Amino acid sequence: MHTTSVLSPTNLLRMVLPSVHARLRGLLARWPWIRAVQLVVDDLWWGIRLWIGRIDTDSGTTHERLTLDESMRYIEGVMSDYKRYGRLANFRGVVAEVGPGDNSGVALLMRGEGCDRVDLIDRYESRRDPAKHHRIYEALSEKYNLSRFRRGCRWNDQDLEGITQKVGHSAEAYFRECSRSAEPVYDLIVSRAVMQHLFDPLGAMEAMIACLKPGGQMIHKIDLRDLNMFTPQKHELTFLGFPHVVYRCMTHNSGRPNRVLFHRYRDVLEQLKAQRLIDYDVFITRLVGIGDLIPHLRPVEISAEMWDHAERVVENCRQHFAREFVAVESRDLAVSGVFLVATRL
Numbered sequence: 256m257h258t259t260s261v262l263s264p265t266n267l268l269r270m271v272l273p274s275v276h277a278r279l280r281g282l283l284a285r286w287p288w289i290r291a292v293q294l295v296v297d298d299l300w301w302g303i304r305l306w307i308g309r310i311d312t313d314s315g316t317t318h319e320r321l322t323l324d325e326s327m328r329y330i331e332g333v334m335s336d337y338k339r340y341g342r343l344a345n346f347r348g349v350v351a352e353v354g355p356g357d358n359s360g361v362a363l364l365m366r367g368e369g370c371d372r373v374d375l376i377d378r379y380e381s382r383r384d385p386a387k388h389h390r391i392y393e394a395l396s397e398k399y400n401l402s403r404f405r406r407g408c409r410w411n412d413q414d415l416e417g418i419t420q421k422v423g424h425s426a427e428a429y430f431r432e433c434s435r436s437a438e439p440v441y442d443l444i445v446s447r448a449v450m451q452h453l454f455d456p457l458g459a460m461e462a463m464i465a466c467l468k469p470g471g472q473m474i475h476k477i478d479l480r481d482l483n484m485f486t487p488q489k490h491e492l493t494f495l496g497f498p499h500v501v502y503r504c505m506t507h508n509s510g511r512p513n514r515v516l517f518h519r520y521r522d523v524l525e526q527l528k529a530q531r532l533i534d535y536d537v538f539i540t541r542l543v544g545i546g547d548l549i550p551h552l553r554p555v556e557i558s559a560e561m562w563d564h565a566e567r568v569v570e571n572c573r574q575h576f577a578r579e580f581v582a583v584e585s586r587d588l589a590v591s592g593v594f595l596v597a598t599r600l
């Protein structure tokens with residue numbers, strides 16, 4: 256009888272690979288520069304993929320890991336956050352959702368509430384499971400009476416009434432082009448967990464403002480953490496230690512966090528406010544060393560103890576920061592998540 260030898264090449268690999276993997280993880284944890292090299296190589300690979308037109312990605316595949324109930328709760332949570340912090344009674348007019356990822360559920364609910372059109376703008380194409388998405392849209396449809404937006408007998412998010420997919424368009428290019436239109440196009444521009452992935456979020460934000468009709472609103476929830484580039488093995492502020500050029504080489508093509516932090520968004524919003532183009536509001540969603548703030552709070556609503564704690568965590572790491580962060584106030588660097596709400600005047 257033929258039996259597989261205990262020391263066959265496959266078995267040897269099976270024995271050796273986990274320990275190699277564990278050792279590699281240990282090295283990465285001790286020397287973030289090794290991880291940085293790995294990220295630079297990966298980003299180069301992303302550059303090649305984009306150049307040959309491969310835009311499929313696992314980023315934004317939020318619903319892949321969720322049950323039907325969790326997906327419903329996620330979509331409903333996104334909607335209620337926009338309403339609560341944007342102080343929207345309901346959704347109306349023409350809307351752009353930037354970086355929707357693998358689901359058009361938020362757009363469907365917006366249509367259900369009375370939006371005339373929702374444009375979905377995404378640089379990449381998040382992988383999705385059509386059968387699973389059919390179930391999500393069917394459940395949303397039953398709960399919110401949305402069947403009028405389905406074309407054909409099955410839900411297909413490429414073909415929904417009044418929802419336009421603009422996949423393969425970066426937000427930067429799309430809104431720059433849109434800002435050249437004779438008339439502003441949008442009543443509302445929203446995003447969640449997207450601005451931190453843009454290669455030029457500040458330019459995109461200015462262009463978005465130019466695309467808003469008077470009275471129109473822009474609402475962005477922005478996660479300012481490193482999103483597992485170096486965490487959880489290293490401290491949450493490790494990513495601020497790399498010089499600008501190196502960091503850009505790790506992130507530009509892959510859409511990894513752009514390290515554009517709170518103070519830079521605020522400076523642009525302040526400039527636009529000084530030009531009487533907008534009014535704006537900020538809610539802090541997370542603080543360094545503390546975590547999520549739920550409900551999200553305006554800076555003045557956060558207690559002095561919380562600010563002190565978060566600022567101390569920043570101060571303890573400051574000696575390792577790259578030049579561009581050395582002069583930035585600790586309070587600004589302590590903000591690791593924000594909700595920005597701007598209204599076009």
Ligand SMILES: C[S@@+](CC[C@H](N)C(=O)[O-])C[C@H]1O[C@@H](n2cnc3c(N)ncnc32)[C@H](O)[C@@H]1O
Pocket residue numbers: 312314315316317353354355356357376377378379380381424425426427446447448449452453454510
């Ligand atoms: C973390 S996912 C968030 C997905 C979704 N908003 C959610 O809450 O589940 C980030 C999304 O931003 C998109 N994205 C990244 N860079 C972009 C860019 N420059 N322009 C437009 N979309 C971008 C990705 O393709 C992805 O769909």
